[in-house]
Amino acid sequence: MNLLxxxxxxxxxxxxxxxxANPCETFKALNSEVTLCWSEKLMxxxxxxxxxxxxxxxxxxxxxxxxxxxxxxxxxxxxxxSAKLCKELDLTVDIYRDSQNNxxxxxxxxxxxxxxxxxxRRHVR
Amino acid sequence: xxxxxxxLLFASGTAVAADCAPMNLISEPNSPFKKIPVYDQDGAGxxxxxxxxxxxxxxxxxxxxxTLKVHPHWAALKFAESEKRAELRGGFSDLxxxxxMESGNCSYDLAIKGIANWAKKNSVSEEKIIALIESYAxxxxxxxxxxxRDQLFTKALxxxxxxxAENWTGVFPEVTALEFLGAPQLFSRLLFKECNxxxxxxxxxxxxxVEGMNDQGFKDELNRKLSALRAPIGISFCSGxxxxxxxxxxxxxxxxxxxxxxxxxxxxxxxxxxxxxxEVNGQCHYLLRNSWGSNYSSKTSEWKCFxxxxxxxxxxxxxxxxxxxxxxxxxEGCWIPENSLIPNTFGLTTLEQQ
Numbered sequence: 001m002n003l004l005x006x007x008x009x010x011x012x013x014x015x016x017x018x019x020x021a022n023p024c025e026t027f028k029a030l031n032s033e034v035t036l037c038w039s040e041k042l043m044x045x046x047x048x049x050x051x052x053x054x055x056x057x058x059x060x061x062x063x064x065x066x067x068x069x070x071x072x073x074x075x076x077x078x079x080x081x082s083a084k085l086c087k088e089l090d091l092t093v094d095i096y097r098d099s100q101n102n103x104x105x106x107x108x109x110x111x112x113x114x115x116x117x118x119x120x121r122r123h124v125r
Numbered sequence: 126x127x128x129x130x131x132x133l134l135f136a137s138g139t140a141v142a143a144d145c146a147p148m149n150l151i152s153e154p155n156s157p158f159k160k161i162p163v164y165d166q167d168g169a170g171x172x173x174x175x176x177x178x179x180x181x182x183x184x185x186x187x188x189x190x191x192t193l194k195v196h197p198h199w200a201a202l203k204f205a206e207s208e209k210r211a212e213l214r215g216g217f218s219d220l221x222x223x224x225x226m227e228s229g230n231c232s233y234d235l236a237i238k239g240i241a242n243w244a245k246k247n248s249v250s251e252e253k254i255i256a257l258i259e260s261y262a263x264x265x266x267x268x269x270x271x272x273x274r275d276q277l278f279t280k281a282l283x284x285x286x287x288x289x290a291e292n293w294t295g296v297f298p299e300v301t302a303l304e305f306l307g308a309p310q311l312f313s314r315l316l317f318k319e320c321n322x323x324x325x326x327x328x329x330x331x332x333x334x335v336e337g338m339n340d341q342g343f344k345d346e347l348n349r350k351l352s353a354l355r356a357p358i359g360i361s362f363c364s365g366x367x368x369x370x371x372x373x374x375x376x377x378x379x380x381x382x383x384x385x386x387x388x389x390x391x392x393x394x395x396x397x398x399x400x401x402x403x404e405v406n407g408q409c410h411y412l413l414r415n416s417w418g419s420n421y422s423s424k425t426s427e428w429k430c431f432x433x434x435x436x437x438x439x440x441x442x443x444x445x446x447x448x449x450x451x452x453x454x455x456x457e458g459c460w461i462p463e464n465s466l467i468p469n470t471f472g473l474t475t476l477e478q479q
Contacts, residue, residue, distance in 0.1 A: 023452045023453075025452065029250060029251070030237065030240060030241040030244050030245075030250070030251050031241055031244055031245045038452035043446070044420070045420070045452075078166075078170050078172040078215075078364055078393060078394055078395035078396065079166065079167075079168045079169065079170055079172075080165060080166055080167055080168060080416075080417040080418060080421075081364075081368075081417070082417070082418070082421070083165070083166075083167045083168040083417075083418075084168045086168075087168050092250075092253070093167055093168060093252055094250045094252055094253075095165050095167055095250070095251065095252055097162070098419060098435075098455070099435060100162070100419070100433070100435055100455050101162045102162045102163040102418075102419035102455050103162055103163060103164050103165035103418055103419065104165055104418040104419050104420050105165045105167050105252075105418050116418075116420050117418065118417075118418065118420045118421055118422075119420070122446075
């Protein structure tokens with residue numbers, strides 16, 4: 001009986017770890033797809049590899065070091081202000097579609113890690 | 126006296142209710158918005174082309190079509206060609222739709238295929254192609270010397286921060302060999318070759334743009350059209366209000382029969398689609414379907430957005446960044462109060478039968 005309880009506890013532990021793992025989704029562009037995972041800390045989508053502590057990730061480094069920006073132009077002339085901000089920060093912007101086929105612009109860093117543009121803007125504004 | 130006051134109060138309440146009868150084109154049964162995605166126009170100033178696409182596709186899907194027909198990039202291209210513009214940015218959805226109706230439509234899938242093939246050929250994204258061609262066309266305006274066009278193309282590559290500029294050497298000559306053409310012509314020749322060979326007629330109700338009204342005029346017109354057409358309405362407005370609810374981006378002055386506009390600093394000319402309305406605390410709120418991506422929500426916590434649970438398909442009418450900004454929800458639109466939206470409105474676009 002004790003062995004059964006121990007096994008149940010171990011199984012519960014692993015299942016809860018799986019449940020708590022960052023939810024991931026495949027996003028598709030015209031000719032490529034990427035896996036992004038939801039970061040509760042940043043409240044946004046980030047490259048899956050960024051969650052691997054063994055790998056470096058420029059996208060996460062950005063959030064650790066970026067200061068708030070107060071002088072970015074608010075006048076976007078109708079452009080997506082978050083995508084515009086990424087370009088002003090010398091980042092590439094790519095459009096991906098989620099599981100619902102809805103589009104979302106992603107800011108792409110030099111190491112090809114990415115974060116959704118609105119999350120980046122919310123962080124630096 | 127009391128009964129007169131009561132009657133007046135009842136009448137005013139009824140008037141608000143009549144003007145702001147609730148509707149939601151996204152959540153209605155069999156809504157075309159099940160197939161029309163939330164778009165992201167990226168950093169391009171082509172908001173009008175996304176509105177053109179939404180208005181046209183909503184009408185077509187509601188009237189028997191089963192797939193999307195009008196692609197935003199095609200709408201932008203046709204607008205720029207018809208208006209003889211060198212760039213795709215800064216246009217009007219009604220003119221874009223008229224241009225497509227006159228010249229023919231490229232099917233949605235073929236438009237995507239054209240861009241995708243070129244993107245694949247050069248191992249770059251769709252956005253990079255559009256940004257590069259716009260940047261190059263702007264620089265090369267009127268330049269006939271090929272050697273100079275080569276230099277300008279290299280400059281455009283650097284400015285658009287291409288990760289692997291050498292990918293372009295194969296098609297460099299293809300682009301720069303063309304005698305100067307504006308961005309629309311470049312797109313048409315390079316990306317949409319097949320489109321131009323397989324144009325289809327596009328039949329829509331007449332695109333109509335109204336302007337030159339005051340706040341009350343725009344409010345009455347918007348409510349009237351929403352009730353009569355029960356279809357998305359393109360709204361041209363100052364996007365500054367989306368960042369600051371008390372922002373006022375335009376001043377109106379009466380000249381003759383029409384109101385002329387003076388744009389205030391930070392207006393941010395923009396166009397989006399109104400797809401619903403409801404009354405909240407005596408004020409009409411309009412559901413704005415924007416083209417800034419599915420993770421865009423109201424910056425201010427006072428406004429609520431309209432979301433969809435991606436797992437269940439259920440709609441939730443009171444999303445905010447804090448309450449529902451999770452992997453589980455997509456933001457389909459946001460509710461903007463009339464006191465914020467209408468004073469910043471300078472045009473409405475509809476599709477109407479003659």
